[in-house]
Amino acid sequence: MTGIPGLIGESAAVRRVAALVRAAAAADVTVLIEGETGTGKEVVARALAALGARAGRPFVAVNCAALADGMLDSELFGHRRGAFTGADGERRGLLESADRGTVFLDEIGTTSPAFQARLLRVLENAEVRAVGSDRARRVDLRVVAASNAPLEDAVARGAFRADLFYRLAVLTIALPPLRERREDVALLVEHFVRGLGGVAGVESAALACLAAHDFPGNVRELRNEIARAAVLAGAGGRIGVEHLSPRVRGAEARTAAAAPRYPPAPAAAMAELERRIVCDALARHACNLTRAARDLGMSRFGLRKRMRRLGVAVRRSLGPTPERVVRLARAAPVTTLPTRDASTIDSGFVIPGSSVGRAFGCEVAASSGNRRVTSG
Numbered sequence: 001m002t003g004i005p006g007l008i009g010e011s012a013a014v015r016r017v018a019a020l021v022r023a024a025a026a027a028d029v030t031v032l033i034e035g036e037t038g039t040g041k042e043v044v045a046r047a048l049a050a051l052g053a054r055a056g057r058p059f060v061a062v063n064c065a066a067l068a069d070g071m072l073d074s075e076l077f078g079h080r081r082g083a084f085t086g087a088d089g090e091r092r093g094l095l096e097s098a099d100r101g102t103v104f105l106d107e108i109g110t111t112s113p114a115f116q117a118r119l120l121r122v123l124e125n126a127e128v129r130a131v132g133s134d135r136a137r138r139v140d141l142r143v144v145a146a147s148n149a150p151l152e153d154a155v156a157r158g159a160f161r162a163d164l165f166y167r168l169a170v171l172t173i174a175l176p177p178l179r180e181r182r183e184d185v186a187l188l189v190e191h192f193v194r195g196l197g198g199v200a201g202v203e204s205a206a207l208a209c210l211a212a213h214d215f216p217g218n219v220r221e222l223r224n225e226i227a228r229a230a231v232l233a234g235a236g237g238r239i240g241v242e243h244l245s246p247r248v249r250g251a252e253a254r255t256a257a258a259a260p261r262y263p264p265a266p267a268a269a270m271a272e273l274e275r276r277i278v279c280d281a282l283a284r285h286a287c288n289l290t291r292a293a294r295d296l297g298m299s300r301f302g303l304r305k306r307m308r309r310l311g312v313a314v315r316r317s318l319g320p321t322p323e324r325v326v327r328l329a330r331a332a333p334v335t336t337l338p339t340r341d342a343s344t345i346d347s348g349f350v351i352p353g354s355s356v357g358r359a360f361g362c363e364v365a366a367s368s369g370n371r372r373v374t375s376g
């Protein structure tokens, strides 16, 4: 466990984050939190407030992206009566309400240059000036800002003031995406399952699926996935693969397909070797069975029988120009795919009629480079 409230994980990355959070909380400095959506930026902001000297004081969270520009200014800094059309009364800003506490400015990267200039003044002078007012009020605040895109990139683009960036990023805490700390998935799943109550547990196959998924929505997506699966598993049930959403189940299928399945079992390896010898002979003789059979020291009938057993077929394909096709008729345990332009048909290969032997020769040569896929 990390010792940080709400922050679950035991990966090296999360431990590093926890150490930074502890240091930053004690130092009472301005902190910039960066991380993709759902990585726990708000969790960290709240922890900074809860662990620091300002614990128990106000914690005000503002989503800067959710408010239109003028609205954001008026919300945060307050406004005088008549400062703008519709400003009927005087209004105290959130920054003043948060005095002696912590302000969490979420999605800071989306703010306007005018807002950035105002905020910089607050940070530099520790005072707030309401919109339409020339009187400044002193405030004692700790500002924590967050961005789900690297703020430095916005500075480089000219979309964010460099001076404000340096003022905010006294200490930067970068939250890693979940896919870069898959070792935390099991712990998080356990945490969410316990929190939900009702379900008895999670089957290991389901856990494997979850650990293989990339979670673009990070911990939030994982939490929602577990909540959904728990509903489907029902009270007292165990979450199985069948309760996971298709996109999470797909992750496991992709992983399984990517995992190398060779070396093949001895019998399969033997069949593959035979198949290659037969295909080689066919290629050398432009798919002429009589000549290939002679080359292999067997009868034409014997070769046909062997080809059937090995799943090798020779046929004329239907195309604008007749092509000879060497095709693996049955699902074979190991198929060698061509790397040249010969197109694949039914997990087999098409060989242009004009250069059957050469094309196939290239293919076979390429296959010794181990470009194999499993089929069937």
Ligand SMILES: Nc1ncnc2c1ncn2[C@@H]1O[C@H](COP(=O)(O)OP(=O)(O)OP(=O)(O)O)[C@@H](O)[C@H]1O
Pocket (backbone or CB within 6 Å): 006, 007, 008, 009, 035, 036, 037, 038, 039, 040, 041, 042, 043, 044, 148, 219, 220, 223
């Ligand atoms: N390390 C963690 N341990 C436990 N729960 C976490 C962790 N990180 C995130 N969560 C949970 O995931 C959800 C999303 O977290 P949070 O709101 O902090 O993300 P965020 O980075 O602020 O996302 P956004 O950019 O979309 O606002 C919350 O329910 C939070 O409790």
Ligand SMILES: [Mg+2]
Pocket (backbone or CB within 6 Å): 041, 042, 106
């Ligand atoms: Mg957030």
